[in-house]
Amino acid sequence: MTSANRRIEILLSQMTLDEKLAQMGSCWFFELQTHGELDPVKLGARLKEGIGQITRPGGASTLPPVGIARAGNRIQKYLIEHTRLGIPAILHEESCCGAMVLGGTMYPQMLGLAATFRPALAEAMTRAIRDQLLAIGARLVLGPVLDLAFDARWGRTEETFGEDPTLTAHFGMAYIRGLQSDNLARGVAATGKHFIGHSLSQGGQNCGPVHLGMRELQDVYLIPFQAAIRDAGLAAIMNAYPEVDGEIVAASRRILTELLRDQLGFEGPVVSDYESVTMIHNYHHAAADLSRAASMALHAGIDVELPTLLCYGDPLKDALEAGAISLELVDNAVRRHLQLKVELGLLDNPYVSEEGVAETFETPANRQLARQIAGQSLVLLKNDGILPLKKTGQTLAVIGPHGDTGRNQLGGYSYAAVVELMTLQAPEGSSFVGLDAASLAQDDIRVVTILQGIKAIVPPETKVLFAPGCGLLDGEPEGLAKALAIAEAADVIILALGERSGLVPSCTTGETRDSADLRLPPVQEELARRLLEAGKPIVLVLINGRPLAVPWLAEHMNAILEAWLPGEEGGGAVAEVLFGETNPGGKLPITFPRAVGQVPLTYNHKPSGMRSNWYVDYVAEKAAPLYPFGHGLSYTTFEYGSLSISPAQATAGERVAICVAVTNTGRRAGEEVVQLYVRDEFASVPRPVKQLMGFARVELRPGERKTIRFDLPIDQLGFISSAMKLVIEPGRILVMIGSSSEDIRLQGEFEIVGPDVMPIENRVFACPVEIEP
Numbered sequence: 211m212t213s214a215n216r217r218i219e220i221l222l223s224q225m226t227l228d229e230k231l232a233q234m235g236s237c238w239f240f241e242l243q244t245h246g247e248l249d250p251v252k253l254g255a256r257l258k259e260g261i262g263q264i265t266r267p268g269g270a271s272t273l274p275p276v277g278i279a280r281a282g283n284r285i286q287k288y289l290i291e292h293t294r295l296g297i298p299a300i301l302h303e304e305s306c307c308g309a310m311v312l313g314g315t316m317y318p319q320m321l322g323l324a325a326t327f328r329p330a331l332a333e334a335m336t337r338a339i340r341d342q343l344l345a346i347g348a349r350l351v352l353g354p355v356l357d358l359a360f361d362a363r364w365g366r367t368e369e370t371f372g373e374d375p376t377l378t379a380h381f382g383m384a385y386i387r388g389l390q391s392d393n394l395a396r397g398v399a400a401t402g403k404h405f406i407g408h409s410l411s412q413g414g415q416n417c418g419p420v421h422l423g424m425r426e427l428q429d430v431y432l433i434p435f436q437a438a439i440r441d442a443g444l445a446a447i448m449n450a451y452p453e454v455d456g457e458i459v460a461a462s463r464r465i466l467t468e469l470l471r472d473q474l475g476f477e478g479p480v481v482s483d484y485e486s487v488t489m490i491h492n493y494h495h496a497a498a499d500l501s502r503a504a505s506m507a508l509h510a511g512i513d514v515e516l517p518t519l520l521c522y523g524d525p526l527k528d529a530l531e532a533g534a535i536s537l538e539l540v541d542n543a544v545r546r547h548l549q550l551k552v553e554l555g556l557l558d559n560p561y562v563s564e565e566g567v568a569e570t571f572e573t574p575a576n577r578q579l580a581r582q583i584a585g586q587s588l589v590l591l592k593n594d595g596i597l598p599l600k601k602t603g604q605t606l607a608v609i610g611p612h613g614d615t616g617r618n619q620l621g622g623y624s625y626a627a628v629v630e631l632m633t634l635q636a637p638e639g640s641s642f643v644g645l646d647a648a649s650l651a652q653d654d655i656r657v658v659t660i661l662q663g664i665k666a667i668v669p670p671e672t673k674v675l676f677a678p679g680c681g682l683l684d685g686e687p688e689g690l691a692k693a694l695a696i697a698e699a700a701d702v703i704i705l706a707l708g709e710r711s712g713l714v715p716s717c718t719t720g721e722t723r724d725s726a727d728l729r730l731p732p733v734q735e736e737l738a739r740r741l742l743e744a745g746k747p748i749v750l751v752l753i754n755g756r757p758l759a760v761p762w763l764a765e766h767m768n769a770i771l772e773a774w775l776p777g778e779e780g781g782g783a784v785a786e787v788l789f790g791e792t793n794p795g796g797k798l799p800i801t802f803p804r805a806v807g808q809v810p811l812t813y814n815h816k817p818s819g820m821r822s823n824w825y826v827d828y829v830a831e832k833a834a835p836l837y838p839f840g841h842g843l844s845y846t847t848f849e850y851g852s853l854s855i856s857p858a859q860a861t862a863g864e865r866v867a868i869c870v871a872v873t874n875t876g877r878r879a880g881e882e883v884v885q886l887y888v889r890d891e892f893a894s895v896p897r898p899v900k901q902l903m904g905f906a907r908v909e910l911r912p913g914e915r916k917t918i919r920f921d922l923p924i925d926q927l928g929f930i931s932s933a934m935k936l937v938i939e940p941g942r943i944l945v946m947i948g949s950s951s952e953d954i955r956l957q958g959e960f961e962i963v964g965p966d967v968m969p970i971e972n973r974v975f976a977c978p979v980e981i982e983p
Contacts, residue, residue, distance in 0.1 A: 217557070218548045221295060222541060228259045229295060231526060233544045235519030236263035236302075238637065239270050239281075246272065246641030248281055253288050260293045262547055263300045263481075265517040268311030268346055269628055272641040275313055275346050276567040282347035286560040298560035300399075300551060302516075305351040305389070306369050306623035307777060308335075309342040313568075315576040315778065316655060319621030319711070319755060320355060320381075322587035322774030324371040324799035325842075327883040328907050329384035331583050336388030338576055343398045345570040347562040349554045350399040352448060352481075354385040356434040357404055359756075359800050360810040363414025365723040368621060368711060368755030368775060370409065372799025373812045373839065375430055376902045379437035379975045386442040395555035399445035402438045404483060405470060406431055406459065408450035410810070415724045417451040417493070425895075427454070429930045432474070437975040439476050445550060447480045449512060451489065458494045459510075460486040461503075466511030479513040479546040487512060487521040500525035505535040513543035572655065577779060584783035586881075586907075589772040589796040590843040596747050596768040598790025598845060599702060605673040607700030608661045609693045609741065610707050611682050611734065612753040616657025618682070618710050619753060619773075619780040622720030627712035634714055657778045660706050660751060663785030675700060679737045682710050682718065690740065697744045704788065705741060705767075707734045708753030711775055719755040728759040728806040735760075742766055751784055757802040761836055772798070790845060795881030795907065797842035797950065804836045813839035813951040814898040840885050840902075840950035846876030846912070850884075850955035855945060860924050861964040862938045868920040870947050870956060874910035883907045886920050886977065887946040887954070888927065893939055894967075895932055900951055903927075904977030917982040924962060926974040931967065938968040 211219070225233075242252050242264075264285060268278040282301050290296040304310040307319045317323070317335050343351065358378060359370040371378040382402070391397035407427065411418035422431070438444040449466060450459045459465050460482065470476050490496050490503035497503035504521035515522040529535045551557055590597070599606075612618045620626050626647075632640065633647040658666075661676050668674065679685065679693030697703055707730055711720040718731065729735065741748060750767040752758065755775050764770065771794070773784050786792040803811045807828070811820070813835075820833050827833045852871040860866050872884055886904040890897040904920045924938060931937045940962050948954040 214552045218545060218552060221297065221548060222545060224295060225544070227527065227530070230540055230544045231522055232259040233262045233297065233547055234514055234522045234540070235261065236265050236514065236516050237261060237518045238265045239267040240637050240640035241518065242285070243639045243641070248284055253285070257289060257293065260289060260295060260297050261299045262514050263302050263350070263516065266303055267301050268348065269303050269625065270632060270640070272312065272645065275311065275571050276564060278311060278346040279562050279564050279567045283561050283564065290560065298551065298556045300350050300554070300556065301348045302350040302352060303343060303348040304623045305336070305339050305343070305353045306355065307621040307775070308624065309339050310623055310625050310628060311346065312625055313571040313655060314342055314625060315571070315580055316620050316624050316657070317580050318584050318587050318777045318780070319368045319775035320371055321359070321368050321755065321799060322776060323583060324377060324381050325589055325774065325796040326583065326586040326907070327797050327905055328586060329380045331586065332381050332384040333388035334579060335583060336385050338579055340389050340391065340398045342570050345562065345567045348398065349556065350401060350446060351389060352401045352403065354382050354400065354402065355404070356382050356402050356438060357409035358431060358434070360410050360812055361414045362728055362756040362800070362803065362809055363725050363806065364409055364411060365416060365720050365725070366409070368719060369623070373801060374799065374814065374902050375433035376975065377799055378434040382434045382438045383442040386438055386444055390443065390445060394445060394553040399550060399554060401446040401448050401481060402435055402444045403448035404450035405435060405447050406450055406465065407454040408452060411452055414809070416722045420452045420454045422454055425930050425934065433973065433975065436474055436973055439474050441975060444478070446478050447476060448483050449480060449486060451483055451486050453494060458490055458496055460512060461490050461496060461506040461510050463510045470511065479550055480511050481514040482507065482512045482516050484517045487515050501528045505529040508535055508539050508543065513546050580777050581779035581783055584776040584780045585786060585792050587774055587776065587796050588783060588787050588794050589798055590794040591770040591772050591837055591841070592764060592767060593769045593843055596702070596749060597788065599749070599788050601668045601789055602672055604701035605675065605699060606664065607675045607696045607703045608664060608706065609677055609679045609697065609703055610705050610737065611678050611680055612660065612706035612708050613676060613678060614659045614661040616659050618708065619657055619659070619776050620711065621755065621775045622711040622713060622717070627720065631713045655778050658781035660704070660781045660784050663781030664704070664788070666782065667785045667789055667791065680733045683731050683733060685733045685737070690737065693737065694740060694744065697741050697746055700746060703741055703746050703748045704751060705738060705748050706751045706753060707738065709755055711755045726806070728757065728803065730758060730760060738763060749788065757800055759803045759805050759836065761804045764836055793845045793878055793880040794842065795844060795883065797840050797883045798837055799839070801835045801839045802837040804834070805831050807831070808833070808835070811835060814901055816896045817899055818896070838950050838952040840883070840948065841952070842883070842950070844880045844882065846874055846878040846880040848882045848910070848949065849873045849875045850947060853947060853956040853958050855958045855960050857960070859961045859963045861962065862924055862968040862970055864924050866922045866924065866960050868922055868945060869917055871915055871917050872908055872910065873915040874912055877912050879909070879911045881907055881909050882949065884918050885948050885950065886922070887948060887951065889944040889946070890927060891942045891944055893929070893941065895929070897929060900946065904979050906979045906981055908981055919980045919982060921978045923974040923977065925970050926977060928970045928973055936970050936973065938962060938970055939966065940964050
């Protein structure tokens with residue numbers, strides 16, 4: 211037994227039942243406040259037995275960073291000096307697109323991050339987030355989201371890394387490594403979520419039932435979680451809200467213990483998604499009371515109840531006294547949570563320095579990183595030659611509700627977005643009571659809007675006109691008339707349309723903001739139609755958190771730039787691409803449907819998918835997507851050639867070298883994402899028509915040629931057999947090298963040889979890649 215384990219066992223042996231239950235719980239930061247200030251009476255009442263975690267001292271308060279650090283130190287001081295065992299708490303925050311605290315840098319939302327096809331940027335981003343969180347004393351974050359985005363109707367699509375398990379695994383691992391570092395004592399614990407199946411809810415509605423078989427779950431949905439646990443050392447897991455194939459995840463021992471711990475080998479704590487233990491009773495109606503819900507969740511494998519102690523307090527105590535649950539399960543949960551606290555170094559070093567905290571926030575380096583990620587996330591969906599725009603000699607009209615509104619560029623778990631919910635609900639004792647969400651958000655960080663970005667990049671003599679034309683969801687005749695007037699006066703229209711991400715009813719994407727049509731709000735579509743009548747060239751900039759089904763816009767716009775939710779530097783990044791200062795190189799991490807009736811729609815479908823046998827298409831719509839996975843245009847052109855595959859035959863445990871040369875044949879420097887797909891042509895169970903195995907974003911000067919070498923592990927092609935075993939089978943493997951999943955430039959093949967069934971022990975998630983001059 212290690213010294214750390216001995217320390218944990220000694221603490222555990224000293225604990226009363228109430229102290230154990232306290233370590234399995236949490237409380238909102240505002241529960242400790244009165245009129246926005248920490249209240250000694252509430253500290254004494256709420257923390258007298260200790261506490262496991264404190265929920266969002268920054269994200270659920272109006273404190274600036276130094277105030278968060280000071281309040282956290284005060285809480286830790288109380289726990290150490292005024293509770294019997296002196297165990298510090300874990301302060302947790304959100305970090306989906308930045309540290310979700312007042313003044314935290316707001317990066318592009320994760321779907322946009324994935325569009326860079328450069329996982330190193332995810333690691334750089336979370337290293338910067340880690341520095342800000344460490345400065346305020348937050349040691350655990352509720353991210354990354356490792357769900358696969360198969361249904362764009364789901365409002366939380368924006369929080370994912372897209373639809374592909376390999377791409378999601380790469381970004382998830384990079385995200386975790388940046389946060390946790392190589393030593394948790396110097397890092398921030400990441401929490402993978404949502405285990406498992408959350409993103410395939412019925413009707414695309416948040417928390418709806420999931421109809422997902424065990425083979426697809428194992429073969430597709432588990433992959434990012436397996437990679438995060440085994441190869442990135444993921445510290446914590448959060449359960450999914452829904453039921454999967456009739457089992458409520460929060461109450462399923464088969465999912466949270468047998469699958470997660472016994473099969474995947476996860477040893478850290480499982481924290482509940484907010485209120486999911488309570489929801490066993492009041493949402494799923496599977497437990498008659500909170501005591502039964504607590505028993506079911508603990509037996510399933512949930513160790514810590516978030517965001518506040520409701521079920522794991524007296525209700526769980528009642529269940530223990532009634533013999534409905536064993537004390538051993540309580541001890542195991544507390545042991546896992548204490549282990550994390552030890553690994554974080556909290557038992558020895560719970561305090562943070564209150565000096566210099568502000569120096570970590572709003573730095574030029576953070577802004578530059580936000581600009582870099584935003585720039586590389588932009589995807590040029592269409593261009594008839596109008597882009598890049600000239601900076602001089604023409605009048606520009608910036609039109610649309612997203613043209614000069616920084617708030618709309620931020621993801622649903624940005625501080626500005628969550629402030630709206632907090633002020634709407636105004637929890638008792640919090641500093642949000644009576645505050646205006648918009649004014650507080652403006653005090654947060656400076657968001658560079660598209661209009662501001664354009665004005666900063668063009669010379670003073672270039673006339674830039676602006677009119678919103680309409681609001682996000684509504685409009686007035688005068689606003690439309692002004693937009694039409696400046697359109698008539700302009701040479702080119704830059705039309706900024708899209709969604710607003712958040713958690714309140716006025717938002718159109720984000721958690722609980724699910725879509726039934728995947729279209730722009732009608733008032734925005736009407737604005738676009740009226741502007742088309744002006745007959746002027748239109749460049750459409752989309753600000754949105756998920757794919758939109760807008761084929762008529764794709765047909766009529768001269769150019770379309772997908773900007774996602776690009777964060778605080780999004781406007782500057784968009785302007786740089788519009789005027790050619792940077793060359794767009796992002797690619798779609800998710801398929802864009804033509805109509806909502808196509809979803810779920812993914813590139814890696816089975817042979818019988820994406821077709822209606824025997825006519826293929828729908829009655830009144832094509833089956834093909836509007837834009838395929840991996841799509842993205844450039845201001846230059848790339849030529850692929852010299853494909854080589856060696857050896858021609860390989861078996862389980864071996865590798866195949868796949869080399870391709872890519873040349874920039876245009877007149878501009880650019881970046882191309884070279885994508886490696888394979889197809890297992892015939893197998894004992896149907897395999898996808900394409901699977902992304904590897905990718906590389908390559909920088910090329912005009913005329914420059916580079917060779918990309920993929921060392922494809924045969925075991926990366928493993929799949930779940932009809933006997934529910936992970937296997938490799940012999941047969942022909944088709945190799946496809948493309949600029950997108952549909953734009954395949956080169957094809958080849960190799961053969962897997964060996965016995966009819968070759969069991970493999972472990973999945974392989976990464977295909978090593980080298981870029982050679």
